[in-house]
Amino acid sequence: MAAASSVTLNQTLKFATLDVAGIKVNHKSKGTDHRAKSRLNAESGARVQQGVKLGGDFDKTKNPEFLKERVAIFDAIKARREEEMSSVRQEAIVVTLPDGKTVDGLAWKTSPMDIALGISKGLAQNCVVAKVVYSSRVPAPFEGQVCSDDGMEEEFEAVVTDGELWDMTRPLEGSCTLSLLKFSDDEGKMVFWHSSAHVLGEALEHTFGSFLTIGPPLANGFYYDSYMGDNTIHPPDFKDVDDAVKKIAKAKQTFERLVVTKEEALELFTYNPFKHQLISTKVPDGSRTTVYRNGDLIDLCRGPHIPSTGMIKAFSTLRGSSTNWLGDTENDSLQRLYAVAFPDKKMMATYLENLKKAEERDHRRIGTAQKLFFFHPLSPGSAFWLPHGARIYNTLIDFIKKQYWKRGYTEVITPNVYNSQLWETSGHWQHYAENMFQFEVEEATFALKPMNCPGHCLMFDSTLRSYRDLPMRYADFGVLHRNELSGALTGLTRVRRFQQDDGHIFCRRDQIRKEVAAALDFMKFVYDTFGMTYRLELSTRPKKALGDVALWNEAEADLAAAMNDFAGEGNWKVNPGDGAFYGPKIDIKVMDAMERVHQCATVQLDFQLPIRFDLKYKSGSSEGANEFERPIIVHRAMLGSVERMTAVLIEHYGGKWPFWLSPRQALVVPVTNELDDYANEVGKAIYDAGFFADVEDSDFTMQKKVRNGQLAQYNFILVVGKQERSDGTVNVRLRNNQVEGTMTVQELIARFTAYAQDYVPDF
Structure with a gap:
């Protein structure tokens, strides 16, 4: 199968994301809702005790004593490891590069950096991390017992899919295939930002004497949480942090990996009750874990890291906030600093420019200014769509429905409420029940639907189907509800009530390729219309896949x-x-005007729901065992959530809607109040033709009316004076103040019709 170079990071991956327009920290209410994924929960080992205060007294101080003590302990442990390693055989190995060339080396001596330097010095300077796939390994006295649990498994599992990320300076352990990754690669970004988080942690220790807790990479940067007692970090403190980071980067500190026993790890972090608790709980007795050192920072970490802090050429602290250890409000309060770093100053300039744009284009800000929607605490996570917002919402739905008509989809309507037996059959109840709104009716449990596919399965199964009936393309805009945590609700991007352009195609195996191709063509039409670029990724069979391998x-x-x-x-x-x-899936990553990546559209194959619902159709065979066959389901959505897509489009367009999608298409401006009647006639004619037109009949001057209309983002400002009334015309100007001239109302309506039918992006 084909593969392309790495793409920009997807902001909807499993790791935490940075909301650049207004970073939110998700605080859980009293107690801990186990839906909120903690890095320190049972999914990756024993559960860390919660609801206990650990921090105790804290003295804010520069360059605390524990830094020197920790380095001394590290050096002693390192000497022991070097003695253990003296017995390891340095066997000959063969390293295969992506182009098929091979390089000879020695196990436990040759590093990816050695190989990169052998190719070119420039390559070596730009490589962030390596990726290896071992065909054989030379064992070490301890490596096989290492528990690399630093509490950040999800961040890297979400990115690394084939192979093992490897420090550029870490000796290879056997024959392998080797890829050298740069910052432009997904994995490279994650490693770069993870290393930058360590540098931020080092700066926090030096500047405030902070007790570090967790510092993961994000989709666009990183953060570090630290304990500082009752102290807080304020924006004026950011410069001190940034200055400390600059010194660390200038020092070109190397990152050094060290395998330690559980007891050694506890000794290293005696001063830090949070790391101490993490090690005590997460590292099994008798096993080893890993720490990394750069400068005098030593941190519990699975790695890998960049070769040197000197790769960090630009750094900026973005914002601070308060959070709690493990996200539980009964635990200690922590200080969180968000930051971003790049290997090039131009990248930082571009990022900060886009960050400013994102703040200006925040859909919550524009949504309020343009009176599109609002939220109310009496119905959290459910948008109230005001008249102008409803216009956009309905236009998006109509846009998709017109394509359904052309592309052979059949619209259906399914119930909002189902007995829990449906979800037990589909398998959602076992894994998703806590995210569903449930209630009891006549001693039976019901729930609001969070997705449409099980209902569509009932619809398919409602009558006998033939192979001649397939493919069947069901489309459903049914209202969905998901019980998101209140702290996670964020504008239109994370809601409890939403609608999707949900579609399910029931097809034969021999129809998969054609149906997928048609779905991709549908997607292309949608995002070309929006003026957004996209990238495709094929996600293949996971380790825990169900079903026949041959079918996969x-x-x-x-x-x-x-x-x-x-x-x-x-x-x-x-x-x-x-x-x-x-089933396998195609992820479609779309890029907006600020070069941010969103995952909205998807094409997903499903082999399991047809089995769980015992779906079948009469095959072409007349009788016998093959008389019936199972369909394949193709889940597909072009917009995804209409709510989330509206947020994406608000920020993509910056509130300047294209004419066909605009809630304010035309504003009629009479030069004087005596022309209000004619202005209303023009407005009614445009409205009767199916377009949104308002009349500005206030007492403002004509110039003020025009300016207000432009600021409100009306696509067309139609000025009418006595001459226009006499001629049955309007004087047309655009919201950018470009004057188009005079035309009749019917000519204008014809022009509007063409713009709307052709989805013209420029007006």
Whole structure:
């Protein structure tokens, strides 16, 4: 299957994301809701005790004594490891590069950096991290017992799909294939920002004497949480942090990995009750874990890291906030600092420029200014769509519905409430019940639907189906509800009530390629219309996949062929093992005007729901065991959530809506009040033609009326004076103040009709 170069990070991956327009920290209410994924929960080992205050007294001080003590302990442990390693055999190994060339080396001596330097010095200077796939390994006295649990598994599992990330300076352990990654690669960004978080942690220790807790990479940067007692970090303190980071970067500190026993780790972090608790709980007795050192920072960490802090050429602290250890309000209060770093100052300038744009274009800000929607505490996470917002919402739905008509979809309407037996059959109850709004009716449990697919399965199964009936393309804009944590609710991007352009295609195996190709063509039309670029990724069979391997292979081949037909071989990326357990999928990453990446559209194959609902259709065979066959379900959505897509489009357009999607298409401005009647006639004619027109009949001057209309983002300002009334015309100008001249009302309506039908982006 084809593969392309790495793409920009997807902001909807499993790791935490940075809301640049207004960073939110999700505080849980009293107690801990186990839906909120903690890095320190049972999913990755024993559960850390919660609801206990650990921090105690704290003295804010520069360069605390524990720094020197920790380094001395590290050096002693390092000497012991070096003695243990003296017995390891340095066997000959063969390293295979992506182009097929091979390099000879020695196990436990040759590093990726050695190989990069052998190719070119420039390559070595730009490599952030390596990725290896071992064919054989030379064992060390301790490596096989290492528990690399630093509490940040999810961040890297979300990015690394094939192979093992490896420090550039860490000796290779056997024969392998080796890839050298740069900042432009997804994994490279994550490692770069993870290392930058360590540098931020070092700055916090030096500047405030902070007790570090967790510092993960994000989709756009990183943060570090630290304990400072009752002290807080304020914006004026950011400069001190940034200055400390600059010194660390200038020092070109190398990152050094060290394997330590549980007892050694506890000794290293005796001063830090948070790290101490993490090690005590998460590292099994008798096993070892890893720490990393740069300068005098030593941190519990699985790695890997960049070769040197000197790679960090630009750094900026973005904002601070308060949070709690493990996100539980009964635990200690922590200080969180968000930051971002880049290997190039120009990248930082571009990022900060886009950050400013994002703040200006925040959909919550524009939504309020343009009176599109609001939220109320009596219905958290459910948008109230005001008249102008409803216009956008309904236009988006109509936009998709017109394509449904052209592309052979059948719209259906399904119930909002189902007995829990439906979700037990689908499998959602076992894994998703806590995210559903439930209630009891006549001693039975019911729930509001969070997705449409199980209901569509009932619809398919409502009558006998034939192979001639397939494909069947159901489309449903039914209202969905998901019980999101209140602290996670964020504008239109994370809500409890929403609608999707949800579609499910029931097809035969031999129809998969054609249906997927048609879905991709649909997607292209949608995002070309929005003026957004996109990238494709194929996520293949995961380790915990259900179903026949041969079926998976066949389906993946069909998806790959469809993607080759659509985008061309080499113009999409493979995410090995990143598919859902029930089928492979195509992730569509769309990029907005600020170069941010969103995952809205998706095409997902499903082998399991047809089995769970025992769906079947009468095959072409007349009788016998093959008389009936199972359909394949293709889950597909172009917009995804209409709410979230509206937020994306608000920020993409900056509130300057294209004419076809605009809630304010025309404003009629009479020069004087005596022309109000004619202005109303013009407005009514435009409205009767199906367009949104308002009349500005206030007592403001004509110039003020025009300016207000432009600021309100009316696409067209139609000025009418005595001459226009006499001629039955309007004087047309655009919201950018460009004067288009005079035309009749019917000519204008014809122009509007063309703009709307052709989805013209420029007006």
